[in-house]
Amino acid sequence: MLSNIKYHFTSLHWYFRVLTVLTFSYSSLTFGQTREQWVTESGTKVIFVQSVNLPMVDIVVDFSAGAAFDPPGKEGLARLTMRMLDKGTPENDEHAIAARLAATGSQMGGNFDLDRSGVSLRSLSYEETLATSVRLFTEVLSQPNFPQSVVDREKEALITSIRERNTRPASVASRALSEALFGQHPYRSSGAGTETTIQSLTVDDLVYFHERFYRASNASITIVGNLTLKSAESIARQLSENLPVGVSERESLEVTTPVSSQQEIVIPHDTEQAHIRIGMVGIQRGDPDHLPLVLGNQILGGGGMTSILYDELREKRGMTYGVGSYFNPLRDPGPFVISFQTKQEQAWEALDITTEILKNFIDNGPNAKQVDQAKRYFIGAFALNVDSNGELLNYYSNINFYDLPLNYIDSFSDRVTAVTVDQIKDAIKRRMSLDKAVSVIVGPAKLLDEPNG
Amino acid sequence: MFKKEYKNNFAYRFATKFLLLVSSFAAVLAVTEARSEGQIFKHRLSNGLEIVVKPDHRSPVAAVMVWYRAGSIDEVGGTTGIAHLLEHMMFQGTETLAPGEHAKKIAATGGRSNAFTSTDYTGYLQELHSSELELAIQLEADRMRNLLLQDEEFNNELRVVMEERRQRVDDNPRGLLMEQLASAMYVSHPYRNPIVGWMNDLENLTIQDAADWYDRWYVPNNAALVIAGDVETDEVVRLAEKYFGVIKEKQLPVRKPQEEPRRLGNRTVTVKANTTMMSQIQAYAVPKLKDVAKDWEPYALYLLAGVLDGHAAARLHKRMVLEERIAHSVSVSYDGLGRGPGAFYVSYSPVGGGKLSDLDNSWKDEIARLVQDGVSETELSLVKAQVIAGQVFSSDSVLGQANRMGRMWAIGFEPDAPEAINEKLRLITPEEVQKVAAKYLVNAETVTAVLEPKTSK
Numbered sequence: 001m002l003s004n005i006k007y008h009f010t011s012l013h014w015y016f017r018v019l020t021v022l023t024f025s026y027s028s029l030t031f032g033q034t035r036e037q038w039v040t041e042s043g044t045k046v047i048f049v050q051s052v053n054l055p056m057v058d059i060v061v062d063f064s065a066g067a068a069f070d071p072p073g074k075e076g077l078a079r080l081t082m083r084m085l086d087k088g089t090p091e092n093d094e095h096a097i098a099a100r101l102a103a104t105g106s107q108m109g110g111n112f113d114l115d116r117s118g119v120s121l122r123s124l125s126y127e128e129t130l131a132t133s134v135r136l137f138t139e140v141l142s143q144p145n146f147p148q149s150v151v152d153r154e155k156e157a158l159i160t161s162i163r164e165r166n167t168r169p170a171s172v173a174s175r176a177l178s179e180a181l182f183g184q185h186p187y188r189s190s191g192a193g194t195e196t197t198i199q200s201l202t203v204d205d206l207v208y209f210h211e212r213f214y215r216a217s218n219a220s221i222t223i224v225g226n227l228t229l230k231s232a233e234s235i236a237r238q239l240s241e242n243l244p245v246g247v248s249e250r251e252s253l254e255v256t257t258p259v260s261s262q263q264e265i266v267i268p269h270d271t272e273q274a275h276i277r278i279g280m281v282g283i284q285r286g287d288p289d290h291l292p293l294v295l296g297n298q299i300l301g302g303g304g305m306t307s308i309l310y311d312e313l314r315e316k317r318g319m320t321y322g323v324g325s326y327f328n329p330l331r332d333p334g335p336f337v338i339s340f341q342t343k344q345e346q347a348w349e350a351l352d353i354t355t356e357i358l359k360n361f362i363d364n365g366p367n368a369k370q371v372d373q374a375k376r377y378f379i380g381a382f383a384l385n386v387d388s389n390g391e392l393l394n395y396y397s398n399i400n401f402y403d404l405p406l407n408y409i410d411s412f413s414d415r416v417t418a419v420t421v422d423q424i425k426d427a428i429k430r431r432m433s434l435d436k437a438v439s440v441i442v443g444p445a446k447l448l449d450e451p452n453g
Numbered sequence: 454m455f456k457k458e459y460k461n462n463f464a465y466r467f468a469t470k471f472l473l474l475v476s477s478f479a480a481v482l483a484v485t486e487a488r489s490e491g492q493i494f495k496h497r498l499s500n501g502l503e504i505v506v507k508p509d510h511r512s513p514v515a516a517v518m519v520w521y522r523a524g525s526i527d528e529v530g531g532t533t534g535i536a537h538l539l540e541h542m543m544f545q546g547t548e549t550l551a552p553g554e555h556a557k558k559i560a561a562t563g564g565r566s567n568a569f570t571s572t573d574y575t576g577y578l579q580e581l582h583s584s585e586l587e588l589a590i591q592l593e594a595d596r597m598r599n600l601l602l603q604d605e606e607f608n609n610e611l612r613v614v615m616e617e618r619r620q621r622v623d624d625n626p627r628g629l630l631m632e633q634l635a636s637a638m639y640v641s642h643p644y645r646n647p648i649v650g651w652m653n654d655l656e657n658l659t660i661q662d663a664a665d666w667y668d669r670w671y672v673p674n675n676a677a678l679v680i681a682g683d684v685e686t687d688e689v690v691r692l693a694e695k696y697f698g699v700i701k702e703k704q705l706p707v708r709k710p711q712e713e714p715r716r717l718g719n720r721t722v723t724v725k726a727n728t729t730m731m732s733q734i735q736a737y738a739v740p741k742l743k744d745v746a747k748d749w750e751p752y753a754l755y756l757l758a759g760v761l762d763g764h765a766a767a768r769l770h771k772r773m774v775l776e777e778r779i780a781h782s783v784s785v786s787y788d789g790l791g792r793g794p795g796a797f798y799v800s801y802s803p804v805g806g807g808k809l810s811d812l813d814n815s816w817k818d819e820i821a822r823l824v825q826d827g828v829s830e831t832e833l834s835l836v837k838a839q840v841i842a843g844q845v846f847s848s849d850s851v852l853g854q855a856n857r858m859g860r861m862w863a864i865g866f867e868p869d870a871p872e873a874i875n876e877k878l879r880l881i882t883p884e885e886v887q888k889v890a891a892k893y894l895v896n897a898e899t900v901t902a903v904l905e906p907k908t909s910k
């Protein structure tokens with residue numbers, strides 16, 4: 001289930017959220033009234049938000065154990081560890097785990113990125129259902145036993161996926177960009193691994209990774225739903241005290257993020273459209289320029305069908321179905337990326353236009369009207385970003401994982417209001433530059449030979 | 454999964470969250486509210502516009518949708534893709550709004566707007582602060598009547614849609630496979646055509662085609678205003694009267710049934726694409742849901758799909774992926790809620806360099822076993838547990854609630870049909886599941902699409 005999350009019976013396939021950067025706020029929270037934060041005796045940070053309107057509970061346990069923590073040469077270990085959690089414990093094999101979960105109607109899921117391995121549970125809140133689900137959830141988080149033959153099978157599945165991914169131009173483009181931006185920093189790898197590194201993974205590697213990274217003090221637990229504070233405390237304690245113990249610090253990276261330098265990468269690939277990326281190393285969580293820059297990005301390439309890139313490339317020129325840009329702020333500075341695809345014949349023209357737009361944006365910044373619109377969008381959009389239990393879980397798990405203040409969102413609209421045009425222009429000028437920009441273009445070989453063709 | 458919808462806006466991906474608007478029919482069938490905070494309210498204006506409202510006051514937001522009962526199923530020769538193209542044009546200006554201004558006005562409030570086209574319908578949505586209800590209704594009413602189709606915008610959107618086609622289909626092996634499967638499944642029924650349109654049809658669409666489509670289908674008596682969220686029904690009706698009430702109803706064209714002739718044998722189509730992974734999807738012709746109260750086979754088929762692939766412990770994944778280790782992935786789904794014919798699908802891909810024939814044998818054997826030995830009460834209860842929990846989980850989003858009601862209306866059911874459907878699902882017995890498996894999956898005429906790696910040149 002963690003590797004193969006199925007929604008057939010449970011939800012409309014509507015993922016409509018762009019929870020970006022923890023940056024929306026509103027003055028009154030109309031649901032999620034009770035909100036508490038504490039640390040368990042075992043050292044796990046907890047946030048609980050009560051939401052009583054639906055008989056359900058969402059829990060996510062985030063470990064500082066993302067792709068960036070893969071040991072060199074063992075890329076793919078973090079992801080395989082997460083995938084293996086529900087594939088066997090001393091008490092239950094994978095079939096028993098699956099059957100027990102199915103009987104409750106609950107769902108487990110995984111959310112894996114560069115910084116974290118996040119494992120989630122969604123259950124009905126009826127006492128017995130919830131207790132059974134949480135027991136099973138605790139068991140898979142704390143006692144996976146990585147049966148050799150299952151590990152072999154899952155490694156083969158990962159390798160099959162890697163081979164397939166290598167045929168996809170979007171994957172090829174993204175990987176090339178990350179490698180060029182991040183040099184030797186672990187953010188260069190998405191954590192998928194290569195055939196060679198996956199092949200090299202052993203049961204001992206998995207045991208090591210789990211022992212070291214799935215520690216109570218390396219975890220944060222976020223709970224949203226229809227339960228009392230007392231029940232939430234009890235669930236958090238149960239989850240936390242069963243996790244491996246060890247050193248009490250959280251894992252962190254000890255590498256400095258590089259500054260990217262200007263580069264153009266051209267990769268021939270069997271594809272209809274050319275896939276284009278422009279990126280540079282961006283910002284980290286808690287960066288003082290965070291808010292000005294994400295507001296700036298909203299104007300350049302953010303959502304809402306109103307951005308400069310959308311207007312210029314799609315509305316004016318019909319060059320692409322979708323174009324946009326984002327900052328991905330991580331524990332260390334993450335990437336800023338512009339991305340789109342266009343028919344091969346106009347790839348170079350589209351890249352030139354986009355580069356020119358970016359240059360102009362960095363040089364001149366947005367105008368007062370654009371900034372006003374972006375601010376109103378951010379403030380107005382807040383209600384939409386916390387209008388369901390699923391949204392609240394996302395929001396608060398980010399606050400929890402990245403150690404942001406609990407009232408971060410309450411003060412948000414004031415902070416957005418306070419940002420000035422000059423602050424945005426200044427932040428863009430200091431933090432963004434074409435000298436740092438890496439361009440990647442993936443497309444058919446015949447068109448890539450002649451950059452001016 | 455198989456009733457694709459095409460969205461207007463490639464909503465941009467922030468970090469790892471991606472706007473994905475895939476609609477699986479199976480999803481709709483199972484998702485309803487276990488206990489609704491507000492009842493579903495229905496009302497019809499004198500011009501025929503249906504109004505459906507589901508109050509949900511958890512949060513100060515509202516999902517405001519307008520649905521038109523017009524999709525690719527209604528397209529006629531040489532104009533495939535026009536339903537979807539018109540959906541794009543609905544953002545390109547009216548007599549009083551400049552191109553793009555609709556989206557800008559919504560974004561200025563922090564709201565989101567978007568639209569989607571399916572085989573059976575076209576839908577428009579605004580998700581916004583509930584204090585902006587009137588703005589959304591006003592804008593939707595405006596473009597139902599006052600759309601301004603202009604050459605420059607039309608030609609531009611046509612280029613955008615061609616890029617969309619390249620992205621979703623031509624450059625996507627799975628997209629190609631699904632397109633070819635649908636074409637092989639139907640020789641007569643319009644489900645054979647892709648929603649996005651064939652490239653050559655797109656190249657030859659004219660602004661007159663768009664105008665004709667708009668005149669024909671964008672009328673109040675072919676539409677529903679569907680709202681879920683922090684709203685009062687009286688207020689919705691008042692605003693709907695004010696803005697939509699002035700639009701005149703219009704006689705709709707006759708819709709021809711275009712029933713698919715019986716299959717005379719198996720059909721197979723092969724797609725070669727840039728992929729390393731073989732995969733296959735097989736379609737069985739099965740009944741769709743027509744009468745919520747009287748039918749039982751569609752419910753049994755739905756649960757049959759669940760027994761085979763409805764949860765982590767379901768039969769096929771367990772057998773083919775976990776135990777036999779011959780499949781990289783396997784999936785089963787039942788598509789029985791639509792204006793066109795129903796279908797039952799199984800798809801899989803072999804692990805490593807495995808052969809598809811091994812997977813075929815395993816699938817056939819599992820069906821034979823199910824038909825012979827039946828399904829246990831316990832096994833069926835696991836599937837029903839997903840249905841029951843799913844009812845609650847799916848109420849978490851107001852947009853999801855509006856979507857569910859609108860879709861039910863669009864395919865010809867009452868917006869609150871899911872409640873009755875869920876009740877019926879709970880009553881289905883193991884014997885009924887066994888019966889539909891025997892009747893529809895054994896000795897059936899199937900259509901198969903096979904994806905093969907392109908041999909490198």
